[in-house]
Amino acid sequence: MALIVQKYGGTSVASLDHIxxxxxSVAARKQKVNDVAVVVSAMSGQTDQLxxxxxxxxxxxxxxxLDALVATGEQVCAALMAITLNSIGCPAISLLGLQLPLVTxxxxxxxxxxxxxxxxxxxxxxxxVVPVVxxxxxxxxxxxxTTLGRGGSxxxxxxxxxxxxADCCEIYTDVDGIYTADPNVCPKARHLDKISYSVMLELxxxxxxxxxxxxVELAQKFAVxxxxxxxxxxxxxxxxxxxxxxxxxxxxxxxxLERNVSKIxxxxxxxxxGIAHRILSPLADAAINVDMxxxxxxxxxxxxxxxxxxxxxxxxxxxxxxxxxxxIGALEVLAANNIVKVSAVGIGIKTNPGxxxxxxxxxxxxxxxxxxxxxxxxxxxxxxxxxxGELAVRAIHLAFELEGQPGRLKER
Amino acid sequence: MALIVQKYGGTSVASLDHIxxxxxSVAARKQKVNDVAVVVSAMSGQTDQLxxxxxxxxxxxxxxxLDALVATGEQVCAALMAITLNSIGCPAISLLGLQLPLVTxxxxxxxxxxxxxxxxxxxxxxxxVVPVVxxxxxxxxxxxxTTLGRGGSxxxxxxxxxxxxADCCEIYTDVDGIYTADPNVCPKARHLDKISYSVMLELxxxxxxxxxxxxVELAQKFAVxxxxxxxxxxxxxxxxxxxxxxxxxxxxxxxxLERNVSKIxxxxxxxxxGIAHRILSPLADAAINVDMxxxxxxxxxxxxxxxxxxxxxxxxxxxxxxxxxxxIGALEVLAANNIVKVSAVGIGIKTNPGxxxxxxxxxxxxxxxxxxxxxxxxxxxxxxxxxxGELAVRAIHLAFELEGQPGRLKER
Numbered sequence: 001m002a003l004i005v006q007k008y009g010g011t012s013v014a015s016l017d018h019i020x021x022x023x024x025s026v027a028a029r030k031q032k033v034n035d036v037a038v039v040v041s042a043m044s045g046q047t048d049q050l051x052x053x054x055x056x057x058x059x060x061x062x063x064x065x066l067d068a069l070v071a072t073g074e075q076v077c078a079a080l081m082a083i084t085l086n087s088i089g090c091p092a093i094s095l096l097g098l099q100l101p102l103v104t105x106x107x108x109x110x111x112x113x114x115x116x117x118x119x120x121x122x123x124x125x126x127x128x129v130v131p132v133v134x135x136x137x138x139x140x141x142x143x144x145x146t147t148l149g150r151g152g153s154x155x156x157x158x159x160x161x162x163x164x165x166a167d168c169c170e171i172y173t174d175v176d177g178i179y180t181a182d183p184n185v186c187p188k189a190r191h192l193d194k195i196s197y198s199v200m201l202e203l204x205x206x207x208x209x210x211x212x213x214x215x216v217e218l219a220q221k222f223a224v225x226x227x228x229x230x231x232x233x234x235x236x237x238x239x240x241x242x243x244x245x246x247x248x249x250x251x252x253x254x255x256x257l258e259r260n261v262s263k264i265x266x267x268x269x270x271x272x273x274g275i276a277h278r279i280l281s282p283l284a285d286a287a288i289n290v291d292m293x294x295x296x297x298x299x300x301x302x303x304x305x306x307x308x309x310x311x312x313x314x315x316x317x318x319x320x321x322x323x324x325x326x327x328i329g330a331l332e333v334l335a336a337n338n339i340v341k342v343s344a345v346g347i348g349i350k351t352n353p354g355x356x357x358x359x360x361x362x363x364x365x366x367x368x369x370x371x372x373x374x375x376x377x378x379x380x381x382x383x384x385x386x387x388x389g390e391l392a393v394r395a396i397h398l399a400f401e402l403e404g405q406p407g408r409l410k411e412r
Numbered sequence: 413m414a415l416i417v418q419k420y421g422g423t424s425v426a427s428l429d430h431i432x433x434x435x436x437s438v439a440a441r442k443q444k445v446n447d448v449a450v451v452v453s454a455m456s457g458q459t460d461q462l463x464x465x466x467x468x469x470x471x472x473x474x475x476x477x478l479d480a481l482v483a484t485g486e487q488v489c490a491a492l493m494a495i496t497l498n499s500i501g502c503p504a505i506s507l508l509g510l511q512l513p514l515v516t517x518x519x520x521x522x523x524x525x526x527x528x529x530x531x532x533x534x535x536x537x538x539x540x541v542v543p544v545v546x547x548x549x550x551x552x553x554x555x556x557x558t559t560l561g562r563g564g565s566x567x568x569x570x571x572x573x574x575x576x577x578a579d580c581c582e583i584y585t586d587v588d589g590i591y592t593a594d595p596n597v598c599p600k601a602r603h604l605d606k607i608s609y610s611v612m613l614e615l616x617x618x619x620x621x622x623x624x625x626x627x628v629e630l631a632q633k634f635a636v637x638x639x640x641x642x643x644x645x646x647x648x649x650x651x652x653x654x655x656x657x658x659x660x661x662x663x664x665x666x667x668x669l670e671r672n673v674s675k676i677x678x679x680x681x682x683x684x685x686g687i688a689h690r691i692l693s694p695l696a697d698a699a700i701n702v703d704m705x706x707x708x709x710x711x712x713x714x715x716x717x718x719x720x721x722x723x724x725x726x727x728x729x730x731x732x733x734x735x736x737x738x739x740i741g742a743l744e745v746l747a748a749n750n751i752v753k754v755s756a757v758g759i760g761i762k763t764n765p766g767x768x769x770x771x772x773x774x775x776x777x778x779x780x781x782x783x784x785x786x787x788x789x790x791x792x793x794x795x796x797x798x799x800x801g802e803l804a805v806r807a808i809h810l811a812f813e814l815e816g817q818p819g820r821l822k823e824r
Binding site for chain 2: 056
């Protein structure tokens with residue numbers, strides 16, 4: 001007897017046929033483990049369709065109402081799943097964020113969970129009923145519907161697993177787990193059976209879209225054993241667990257390529273205290289995230305100031321920075337979007353000085369110039385010219401001896 | 413200053429363009445009357461689409477989940493309406509049945525209202541915000557979503573108007589009110605400016621689909637002034653009011669034609685007590701409504717037993733009745749679906765004996781044979797051969813001198 005929380009993403013419930021296959025798998029699982037709670041996303045494409053309608057009405061639709069609108073996607077899917085489960089003899093009941101309730105703050109479209117009541121779920125388990133929870137959504141203390149941001153159904157599932165002290169939280173998606181690199185870029189990428197929460201967080205932050213970052217944070221905080229599986233029948237899976245449960249030979253566990261990167265440089269900025277703040281605060285005000293920052297001071301009282309942002313923010317950011325550049329007397333502003341960020345991710349990078357050296361050597365041996373570098377406990381990232389991105393991934397992957405069988409499924 | 417509840421049906425909110433036109437009209441109305449609450453149906457076609465999905469999964473989908481599924485139609489429309497109102501500078505908030513709450517019994521797919529909280533609505537009025545209520549839906553005391561049956565948004569609107577003691581409840585639809593007959597059948601049908609609750613109830617029961625029967629019952633019970641208007645710009649409208657507010661010259665106010673009628677006759681049934689119960693109880697168990705019933709006793713101890721039911725129930729009912737007929741020793745069972753029911757509806761029919769005579773005379777003067785007759789306080793109905801249906805409506809309409817300008821819009 002065990003208690004399992006299963007989450008099915010949009011591609012896993014894309015049609016009534018998909019829903020039936022999932023329902024059969026849920027019913028079979030319930031026979032074995034006794035207590036199963038299911039969390040569903042909207043059927044794939046539904047959320048985009050609802051957002052498009054809102055966008056046609058207004059460029060900035062009211063965020064409370066946008067949440068009430070898009071939350072219907074998960075509600076439809078949860079009800080269809082419950083209808084299907086009942087029709088195959090597995091008693092089930094759909095539950096919305098409002099009905100659990102899953103209480104959040106009132107930051108619409110990216111709310112954070114404050115509280116999750118489990119009374120109804122526990123009651124359903126006692127009655128032998130499968131709760132089918134509409135993911136992605138919650139409710140404020142005042143009773144308004146909120147959503148947790150794109151990918152938020154992962155977070156719903158982990159939150160429920162944490163609150164119920166579940167034996168594990170299974171995330172079903174269209175890939176069969178985490179690979180050492182994107183198999184499309186690096187055909188020798190190897191499937192990982194295990195990965196640590198921390199490394200997974202870095203991967204999620206670097207654009208590996210298998211898991212929502214917040215769900216990994218939450219799983220780590222509450223020590224929820226998390227496993228990523230394919231709902232399309234692969235036997236492979238990846239467990240996301242504590243660092244101490246990982247016994248890898250290699251420090252490095254994966255290589256990522258982030259393409260949504262661009263940079264802005266201010267040339268010959270007068271080198272005075274407060275300059276970084278002057279340059280970056282208009283971007284913060286416009287909710288533009290700045291990633292890597294480099295300031296090269298020169299001896300003549302001037303500095304070059306360079307930072308990276310998402311490609312999608314480049315146009316707006318350039319306009320804001322050009323205004324500041326004039327005010328502070330910088331010589332010129334250079335914007336570039338022909339760059340990518342390649343990263344090696346793993347455990348204990350800072351305490352293994354050889355890792356950085358090996359990464360730089362692998363790039364230089366391919367004559368790839370490194371424009372910017374940043375490091376963290378779990379990651380070294382290099383900004384390089386876009387055209388070398390895929391070559392760089394393969395070179396680093398080879399240098400750290402991550403090769404295995406060719407991967408069969410790609411990251412979404 | 414007044415308090416108005418407006419209800420917009422599915423055809424009035426069929427597209428984003430329709431929703432924008434409605435929003436502009438709501439905003440303009442709010443300027444004038446101060447407090448406006450809006451109730452919306454699902455965009456036309458949405459409910460059917462959701463029901464079709466459920467039907468593909470199961471012939472008898474779980475009714476709790478069916479309600480959770482179809483309630484999303486009104487939720488989507490309420491959110492889109494609130495987004496639109498906000499985008500044109502009219503503050504608005506969507507509210508679901510769950511959020512008001514509008515509490516119902518737990519008879520899923522045709523729940524009845526038990527309680528309606530108005531605190532949130534009153535608070536929004538104080539703040540100058542337009543509440544946009546998702547019609548058709550409620551919530552049980554246990555927190556499950558329910559729906560009020562097809563056309564239930566009318567009932568939501570009237571219930572809110574009653575609970576708020578509103579000055580009036582406006583039902584916007586694709587016709588501009590009630591006519592003395594279907595203008596498609598009777599080109600000389602006259603628009604009615606006023607009609608009594610009781611007569612409207614008979615009309616709704618006879619297939620005039622402009623208003624949901626329960627909404628009229630509720631309006632009558634709580635004396636809510638109700639008005640049916642077109643959302644497509646006609647200046648005409650029909651008020652539904654108390655009988656004492658009607659000062660019509662004519663007793664008869666309308667003529668209806670119900671096509672969804674069929675009949676079953678059991679020939680030479682042994683005339684014993686309890687036979688009617690034996691014949692009809694299997695139909696009641698199968699939730700088949702029996703309308704008119706006639707038993708012709710003969711002198712030799714046998715009777716013919718005839719009743720009408722909806723055409724859509726004929727096949728199932730015939731099977732059930734044939735089984736009983738064998739058991740009770742009836743000679744044969746005859747089923748016929750080539751019939752219709754034509755009715756004259758008005759105030760004080762029973763107390764005006766001339767009315768029935770005039771109706772029968774008008775039919776006989778066209779050589780139309782009357783197969784069955786039933787009467788009530790507000791109605792005389794005759795079952796006749798289907799092919800004479802439209803002719804009968806025109807003949808009765810003429811006999812009671814109901815002619816007026818040709819009607820421009822037909823009943824839905």
